[in-house]
Amino acid sequence: MKRTHILHALVALAVLVAGWLIYRTLNQYSFEDIRNSVAAIPKANFALALAFAACSYLxxxxxxxxxxxxxxxxxSYPRAALASFTSLAIGHNVGVAALSSGAVRYRFYTRWGLGTEEIAKLIVFCGVTVGLGLITLAGLCLLLLPGTAGKVAxxxxxxxAALGIACLALSALYLLLSAFLRGDVKVRNWRFALPAPRLAAAQIAVGTVNFAFVAACLHQLLSGEAGYMETTAAYVVGNLTALVSHVPGGLGVLEATIGFLLGGAASIGALIAFRVVYFFIPLPLGLVLLLASEALLDPKDATDLRKSAR
Known part of the structure; x- marks a missing residue:
């Protein structure tokens, strides 16, 4: 069997798995639950939540x-955006994002001439950016709202306050190491180097703003039940706690966040609406883009790019 046939089969499998996951997740709620939960959100709040979710994906x-x-x-940015949005729209729903979104990224970037080691480094870089953003925003919340953020943790x-300082110190240390540490870190046969200081600073900035937008999306769907800073502190520190405690996929972070903000009376409407806005709406868009790319993108692109890179 040719390699292209195997890749097409994997793409088809990814579509089927994603469809099954949508069914499994939505099966927890009746159509009436979903409709009523979304309808209960004021239209202005729902529109803003969509806008903040779009900003996060941006x-x-x-x-x-x-x-x-x-x-x-x-x-080019359009190519990077296509690969990123498609892979994450699917990966956020499938779970184990490093593997699921990584597989979709691999499909795009091999077509565009990147090698396996380059793609692995790209995935690690994106993962580090997520971590830096989470740590930085959590550090700010722990310092600015020690009562709210501290209770979550x-x-x-x-x-x-001490944990907040430690989080910000880690981000600062990353910047310092990027400025002064030279040479590669070797993992088996692969070598990883720290990015240039400007890239490192951009990682921290973009990663932090991303989580700020996710929290803003959730805040709008809570319809004024909690303040923005409270929502951000609860959501980001909840994610950080899940990361430190090795909870698979941050299981229950969203439920715990909303439960904390609403005094234990977690709003099923906000939970469903957030999943609809941030996960379920991007998923079909990602699947359509993936299938369209399989049909429309020229497989010769990789060959042409490799020649131009020489």
Whole structure:
């Protein structure tokens, strides 16, 4: 069997898996639940939530754009945005994003001439950007709202402030290392180098703004039940706590966040609406783009790009 046939089969499998996951998730709720939950959100809030979700995905496309410069294979922004949005729209729903979105990225970037090692470095760069954004925004929340953020993490005011300083210190250390540390970090047969200081600073900025937009999306869907900074602190620190405690996929972070903000009476409407806005609406768009790329993109692109890179 030819390699292209195998790749097409994997794409078809990804579409089927994504469809099954949509069914499995939505099967928890009746159509009436979904309709009533979305209808209960004021139209202005729902529109703003969609806008903030779009801004988050826009930030995520910049992750790939920056990563392509990091690996020394810059592509045009539209190509980076196509690969990023398609892979993450699917990966956010399938789970194990590093693998699921990584597989879709691999499909796009091999077509455009990148090698396996370059794609691996790109994926690591994007993962580090996510971590830096989460740590930086969590650090700010822990310092600015030690009461709210500290309660989410189960910490007192002093411990919350100390953790916030530690989070910001990690981001600052990353910047310093990028400025002064030279040479590669070797992992088996692959070598990874820290990015240039300007790229490192861009990682922190874009990663932080991304999570700020996600929190803004959730805040709008809570329809004024909690303030923006409270929502941001609860959501971001909840994610950080899940990361530190090794909870698979941050399981229950959204439920715990809303439960905390609403005093334990978690709003099923906000939960469903957030999943619709941030996960379910992008998924079919990602699947359509993936299928369209399989049908329309020229497989000779990779050959042409490899020749131009020599």
């Amino acid at each position: 930030c995520l496309t910049l992750f790939d754009f920056l990563a392509l410069h990091y690996v020394g294979r810059p592509l 189960g910490l007192g005011t002093m411990a919350s």
